[in-house]
Amino acid sequence: xxxxxxxxxxxxxxxxxxxxxxxxxxxxxxxxxxxxxxxxxxxxxxxxxxxxxxxxxxxxxxxxxxxxxxxxxxxxxxxxxxxxxxxxxxxxxxxxxxxxxxxxxxxxxxxxxxxxxxxxxxxxxxxxxxxxxxxxxxxxxxxxxxxxxxxxxxxxxxxxxxxxxxxxxxxxxxxxxxxxxxxxxxxxxxxxxxxxxxxxxxxxxxxxxxxxxxxxxxxxxxxxxxxxxxxxxxxxxxxxxxxxxxxxxxxxxxxxxxxxxxxxxxxxxxxxxxxxxxxxxxxxxxxxxxxxxxxxxxxxxxxxxxxxxxxxxxxxxxxxxxxxxxxxxxxxxxxxxxxxxxxxxxxxxxxxxxxxxxxxxxxxxxxxxxxxxxxxxxxxxxxxxxxxxxxxxxxxxxxxxxxxxxxxxxxxxxxxxxxxxxxxxxxxxxxxxxxxxxxxxxxxxxxxxxxxxxxxxxxxxxxxxxxxxxxxxxxxxxxxxxxxxxxxxxxxxxx
Amino acid sequence: xxxxxxxxxxxxxxxxxxxxxxxxxxxxxxxxxxxxxxxxxxxxxxxxxxxxxxxxxxxxxxxxxxxxxxxxxxxxxxxxxxxxxxxxxxxxxxxxxxxxxxxxxxxxxxxxxxxxxxxxxxxxxxxxxxxxxxxxxxxxxxxxxxxxxxxxxxxxxxxxxxxxxxxxxxxxxxxxxxxxxxxxxxxxxxxxxxxxxxxxxxxxxxxxxxxxxxxxxxxxxxxxxxxxxxxxxxxxxxxxxxxxxxxxxxxxxxxxxxxxxxxxxxxxxxxxxxxxxxxxxxxxxxxxxxxxxxxxxxxxxxxxxxxxxxxxxxxxxxxxxxxxxxxxxxxxxxxxxxxxxxxxxxxxxxxxxxxxxxxxxxxxxxxxxxxxxxxxxxxxxxxxxxxxxxxxxxxxxxxxxxxxxxxxxxxxxxxxxxxxxxxxxxxxxxxxxxxxxxxxxxxxxxxxxxxxxxxxxxxxxxxxxxxxxxxxxxxxxxxxxxxxxxxxxxxxxxx
Numbered sequence: 001x002x003x004x005x006x007x008x009x010x011x012x013x014x015x016x017x018x019x020x021x022x023x024x025x026x027x028x029x030x031x032x033x034x035x036x037x038x039x040x041x042x043x044x045x046x047x048x049x050x051x052x053x054x055x056x057x058x059x060x061x062x063x064x065x066x067x068x069x070x071x072x073x074x075x076x077x078x079x080x081x082x083x084x085x086x087x088x089x090x091x092x093x094x095x096x097x098x099x100x101x102x103x104x105x106x107x108x109x110x111x112x113x114x115x116x117x118x119x120x121x122x123x124x125x126x127x128x129x130x131x132x133x134x135x136x137x138x139x140x141x142x143x144x145x146x147x148x149x150x151x152x153x154x155x156x157x158x159x160x161x162x163x164x165x166x167x168x169x170x171x172x173x174x175x176x177x178x179x180x181x182x183x184x185x186x187x188x189x190x191x192x193x194x195x196x197x198x199x200x201x202x203x204x205x206x207x208x209x210x211x212x213x214x215x216x217x218x219x220x221x222x223x224x225x226x227x228x229x230x231x232x233x234x235x236x237x238x239x240x241x242x243x244x245x246x247x248x249x250x251x252x253x254x255x256x257x258x259x260x261x262x263x264x265x266x267x268x269x270x271x272x273x274x275x276x277x278x279x280x281x282x283x284x285x286x287x288x289x290x291x292x293x294x295x296x297x298x299x300x301x302x303x304x305x306x307x308x309x310x311x312x313x314x315x316x317x318x319x320x321x322x323x324x325x326x327x328x329x330x331x332x333x334x335x336x337x338x339x340x341x342x343x344x345x346x347x348x349x350x351x352x353x354x355x356x357x358x359x360x361x362x363x364x365x366x367x368x369x370x371x372x373x374x375x376x377x378x379x380x381x382x383x384x385x386x387x388x389x390x391x392x393x394x395x396x397x398x399x400x401x402x403x404x405x406x407x408x409x410x411x412x413x414x415x416x417x418x419x420x421x422x423x424x425x426x427x428x429x430x431x432x433x434x435x436x437x438x439x440x441x442x443x444x445x446x447x448x449x450x451x452x453x454x455x456x457x458x459x460x461x462x463x464x465x466x467x468x469x470x471x472x473x474x475x476x477x478x479x480x481x482x483x484x485x486x487x488x489x490x491x492x493x494x495x
Numbered sequence: 496x497x498x499x500x501x502x503x504x505x506x507x508x509x510x511x512x513x514x515x516x517x518x519x520x521x522x523x524x525x526x527x528x529x530x531x532x533x534x535x536x537x538x539x540x541x542x543x544x545x546x547x548x549x550x551x552x553x554x555x556x557x558x559x560x561x562x563x564x565x566x567x568x569x570x571x572x573x574x575x576x577x578x579x580x581x582x583x584x585x586x587x588x589x590x591x592x593x594x595x596x597x598x599x600x601x602x603x604x605x606x607x608x609x610x611x612x613x614x615x616x617x618x619x620x621x622x623x624x625x626x627x628x629x630x631x632x633x634x635x636x637x638x639x640x641x642x643x644x645x646x647x648x649x650x651x652x653x654x655x656x657x658x659x660x661x662x663x664x665x666x667x668x669x670x671x672x673x674x675x676x677x678x679x680x681x682x683x684x685x686x687x688x689x690x691x692x693x694x695x696x697x698x699x700x701x702x703x704x705x706x707x708x709x710x711x712x713x714x715x716x717x718x719x720x721x722x723x724x725x726x727x728x729x730x731x732x733x734x735x736x737x738x739x740x741x742x743x744x745x746x747x748x749x750x751x752x753x754x755x756x757x758x759x760x761x762x763x764x765x766x767x768x769x770x771x772x773x774x775x776x777x778x779x780x781x782x783x784x785x786x787x788x789x790x791x792x793x794x795x796x797x798x799x800x801x802x803x804x805x806x807x808x809x810x811x812x813x814x815x816x817x818x819x820x821x822x823x824x825x826x827x828x829x830x831x832x833x834x835x836x837x838x839x840x841x842x843x844x845x846x847x848x849x850x851x852x853x854x855x856x857x858x859x860x861x862x863x864x865x866x867x868x869x870x871x872x873x874x875x876x877x878x879x880x881x882x883x884x885x886x887x888x889x890x891x892x893x894x895x896x897x898x899x900x901x902x903x904x905x906x907x908x909x910x911x912x913x914x915x916x917x918x919x920x921x922x923x924x925x926x927x928x929x930x931x932x933x934x935x936x937x938x939x940x941x942x943x944x945x946x947x948x949x950x951x952x953x954x955x956x957x958x959x960x961x962x963x964x965x966x967x968x969x970x971x972x973x974x975x976x977x978x979x980x981x982x983x984x985x986x987x988x989x990x
Contacts, residue, residue, distance in 0.1 A: 069598065069599070072598045073598060073599060076597070076598060083979075087979075089981055092942075094920050094921035094941075095921060096917075096919040096920055096921040096922075102571070102917065102918070103564060103567045103568060103571060104564075104568060104915045104916065104917050104918070105915070105917065106917040106918075106919050107908075107911060107917060109917065109919050109921035109922055110921060111920075111921035111922070111923050111940075111942075114901075116934070116935070215714075215719065216714070216715075219710075219711070219714035219715075219719075220711075220714075223879075223927075223928040223929070224710065224714075224928060224932060226933070226935065384718075397957070397959045397960075398957075398959075398960065399959060399960055402956070402960040406609075406951055409951075410949075410950060410951060410952065411951070411952040411953075411954055412951065412952070412953055412954065412956070413602075413954040413955065414953070414954065414955045414956045414957060414960075415955060416602060416954055416955050420599045420600070421599065422591075422597065422599050422600065422601040422602060422604065423597070423599070423601075424591040424601050424604050425589050425591055425606075425976055425979050426589035426590060426591040426604035426605060426606035426952055426976070427591075427604055427606070427952060428606050428950045428951060428952035430950065432718075432949070433718040433719060434718070437719060438721070439611075439949045440611070440721065440945075440946075440948065440949050440950070441950075442950060445606075446589075447587075447606075447950065450935075451935075453935065454905075454927070454934045454935050455905060455923045455925065455935070455936075455937060455942065456901055456904075456905060456906070456907065456923060457905065457906040457907070457921060457922060457923035458906075458907055458909075459906055459907065459908040459909065459911055460908065460909045460910060460911050461897070461907070461909050462892070462893075462909060464892045464893075464894060465892075465893065465894055465897040465909075479981050481920055481921070484578075484582075484920050485983075486584060486974050486981070486983045487983075488980075488981045488982075488983055
């Protein structure tokens, strides 16, 4: 049976796919094998690049350059998680020898993290490759040792099926356990997936509305499961008066902002949507000039076009809002829109400006540069966000601003822009609610693997039952904590 | 204002206590200071041992020896988490240097875990010290840098107030931020605590019923928060035919089981409540003999006495249950009760035997030693548990049993008993639902600190805003991951 279904998945089909995933014994595979499979998947995506790109072009309206870059990103992510699996410190192997003199006495304890179970992955609209069928959630779940069932995003169904078919073929050809990957389609299938007793965790990238609804379902199960939802984010930016005190400074920030919030139609969860700018620096006219050549962009789906038009209209109808730049959107192309509001107006009704607008729209909040306390008060009303950015002069210390924005964001950026999320051990893509449903975690970077792991401790276990990661003599040469001390084998440190 | 209230806490009082905790800026304290405060708390508990023990004796009916040991445990836990804070690897400091050749390009990224916010701790009935006001949850939250508001358990109110007063005094005397600790009492206060917007996480030890209700509240908040509930557990034990094939083997397992399930009245969440024994080994009569001298024990609360009597009655009324030993409980003393059921009867209606009974009661499941497949099928119906144990012969390999029990338990024990949870880096006290609400975590051992942390990444940050843990040159000498490689300073490794 193929696990790739070409219409809304029925309940029976879904049950069979999930059962096959649970029965695949993927959790018993070793880290080295999983790394090979991740590399094989990366190779295959790279090899089919042209064909995949062509399908994605038609379904998403994203540019060839953007999609080509995203495919490279996806390939790199798969390889990155192969490296994380191989390196092995993510299992947190911990070995405590027995000590009867302690109170309570300590037996021999050996602890590690192990795969959690079948992971449901809800693909995103705006990253048809990198946060979809073989995106970050799938790559990190596979690296962890978890079978994956993907709920395809309806914005790119043909691409989803094509990538799923590729995944099935590559996994089968390279010897991965049958059933370890499946694809389902349709709203009902998504709901059934979150509620299925054999599903152990959910990774989700999408809207706050849908994410919250699915989160509620995950919590309400007879046996609740973790729901890792990366939802919306306003991504506030603060430009300091000093940064905007020179024409060069103004030009640099304005051109950077113009590029960031309009990039690929402004369809990033890291798009800067709220920018605190000092009054009377000439920033707004420079920004408007930087936007004059930016073309409109057809958004990912008709629903997004409608939502963008409606969101723009609501802002433009407000008496306290001024238009800084309006590129003049048409029915099938969203053009840049910048509006401005005073700090007082923002503080009076912050919820009117804290809603995320998918598309090339950003809101400037004009703050009086002589009153830093007023800015501080405004920043305290911000909700959780994936990112927050500060534009400051090179020699300007910004500890107060940094502290204020650290409170609400998972990643704080200095003299840079939030769009473009690097793949790294030290990346953080997450943040306090409503940016995510699970602020302890990241959906990008090495730590994303932890979402799909659970601990086990073996007490006084005979050598014959211990996983190799916990065996005497550290035969796999991974970093371990032994009697309280982190030990990094030389081979690992040199790797 | 004292944060210690001597009656049910009112809504206004609770709001003031939580606001003071949130305003305490405890998250800005350094790890070394928090370690000193934890040691000061440990010193004070140790110094007041006799007085605290006397109060606990009256309120809990636990023995002097047990309570004395528990105070030592509590002191050791506080010191252990001081060590975890000092060692510093728990912050997972990770430093990636910029690399523009990658796709997407990598900026400078520095990531660490930081305190999550105000933690609500729901104290347990059965550990008036070690899982109560200054127990594991409080110790790990303090170590993490989180202020704590404890909901006292009504089973030991005077002790809770006394320990809270000690904590307030010690923290104030040693210079901890005012407001970083508070105590509340009453059901309404508990509900309000879970729902308070300034509370960021909940640690709970208690029943499945109450834990599930509070978990549901935590999930249903406008901004959901993590709820770490350590709930009930049946803690299955399997005795292999080989282990029970000699009189010495039978005697050792029977006496160990008798001691474990009756220890301190059987009031442990790790009590072995379901024991799979091979038929016709003589085990049951040896177990009954081992129990004949075990006195009754007054349970912690009147409610528990009632629940124990009712639970015993329900089992004894079943046609498929045989009594192996009945010590004859009275209204104010629970005596050991052992019943037995056939494997077929267990499999026919497992839910009748998977409910946790607080008190000295355990259920034997007689399995035919000639049919290991039948035992395997029975183990597959087990729910999640904190622990699972295997008693086997010293030279007997048990990979199949170990795999079956690993599936459902957070800690798998070989030739030992689950009661008595050591304090260690490699400890795991948690497990799949319904053992806990959050199977990724542990409430005992070093990793318990992670429940109260969230990540932050600094992108291209100036040195002036970076926490010392992420500074160039590693001035604090903690283990860090630098450009993908774990680096453990020699001073740490030697510590």
